[in-house]
Amino acid sequence: MIFRTREQPWEHVDVQEQTLWIYALPVDGLTEADVALWRSGLDPGEIARADRFLFPNSRIEFTAAHALTRWALGQALGVDRRAFAFLPGAHGKPAARLADEPAPVSFNLTHTRGMVAVAVSTVPDLALGVDFEALDRNVDLKVADSFFGPREVAWLMACPDEDKPEGFLRLWTLKESFIKATGKGLTQDLASFGFEVEAERIYFSGDIPDDPDMWSFQQRLIEDRFLGAVGWRRPERGEVKPAWRVVDPDELPTD
Numbered sequence: 001m002i003f004r005t006r007e008q009p010w011e012h013v014d015v016q017e018q019t020l021w022i023y024a025l026p027v028d029g030l031t032e033a034d035v036a037l038w039r040s041g042l043d044p045g046e047i048a049r050a051d052r053f054l055f056p057n058s059r060i061e062f063t064a065a066h067a068l069t070r071w072a073l074g075q076a077l078g079v080d081r082r083a084f085a086f087l088p089g090a091h092g093k094p095a096a097r098l099a100d101e102p103a104p105v106s107f108n109l110t111h112t113r114g115m116v117a118v119a120v121s122t123v124p125d126l127a128l129g130v131d132f133e134a135l136d137r138n139v140d141l142k143v144a145d146s147f148f149g150p151r152e153v154a155w156l157m158a159c160p161d162e163d164k165p166e167g168f169l170r171l172w173t174l175k176e177s178f179i180k181a182t183g184k185g186l187t188q189d190l191a192s193f194g195f196e197v198e199a200e201r202i203y204f205s206g207d208i209p210d211d212p213d214m215w216s217f218q219q220r221l222i223e224d225r226f227l228g229a230v231g232w233r234r235p236e237r238g239e240v241k242p243a244w245r246v247v248d249p250d251e252l253p254t255d
């Protein structure tokens, strides 16, 4: 066994300015009727996007992810969840706005089959990325070379066979959390950085003039079925403290 992330759905930390909340909302088992009331908190653009999905599960996941995000942002700033507007950046990363001004909050959301999640912090302009994947997701180890660098592939291939799919997903979610934190998505060269998985540590090739010590990453196994990774670049002042929490669907407002 190479590793086991511990399930820590609720870690007690003092809630303070520098807390980074990672809220995970299980959505398997929810029906369209269950999420219908959450739609009232979304804006017309979000509702239109939800309705464009062909499959009910995708509509449910999208609606849940956006309802969770609005709820989490509202909690963080103590404002009505409907007050937020979202503006995509150059490569599609949305930023939150309040009354036509940038909201003093950072966030990033993710959806995967059966789970949605959002990372939120009131540290403004925090480069922040989150990715969740289902552990039972089909993994094709033959494509590892296309996404991972030689050191990462060597680490993966040294894992016992039964751990390789989880190892693949650990690398995948860490890499996704970084390209989502920078906001560059897949325009970020995947060969320009890599991860020491057990240390949850990034390294850069010469192409990125960045300092690994400025970056922090955490991974968690959530409900034994999902792997979550969050990454953030250290803010100018202070330390960001992550706190993971599984949210019950009943906690989200429906008015």
Ligand SMILES: CC(C)(COP(=O)(O)OP(=O)(O)OC[C@H]1O[C@@H](n2cnc3c(N)ncnc32)[C@H](O)[C@@H]1OP(=O)(O)O)[C@@H](O)C(=O)NCCC(=O)NCCS
Pocket: 062, 065, 091, 092, 093, 094, 108, 109, 110, 111, 112, 129, 130, 131, 132, 147, 148, 171, 172, 175, 176, 179, 180, 181, 182, 183, 184, 185, 186, 190
């Ligand atoms: C778009 C991308 C940023 C994330 O895609 P994804 O993993 O399919 O989707 P996730 O569910 O984790 O995240 C989607 C959310 O991220 C946000 N997002 C969109 N573009 C983003 C960007 N450039 N940076 C950060 N976040 C972004 C959005 O909120 C989006 O949700 P929404 O459309 O409902 O608002 C990008 O990384 C991608 O296309 N990945 C594809 C998978 C891949 O090949 N990964 C290689 C890993 S080694």
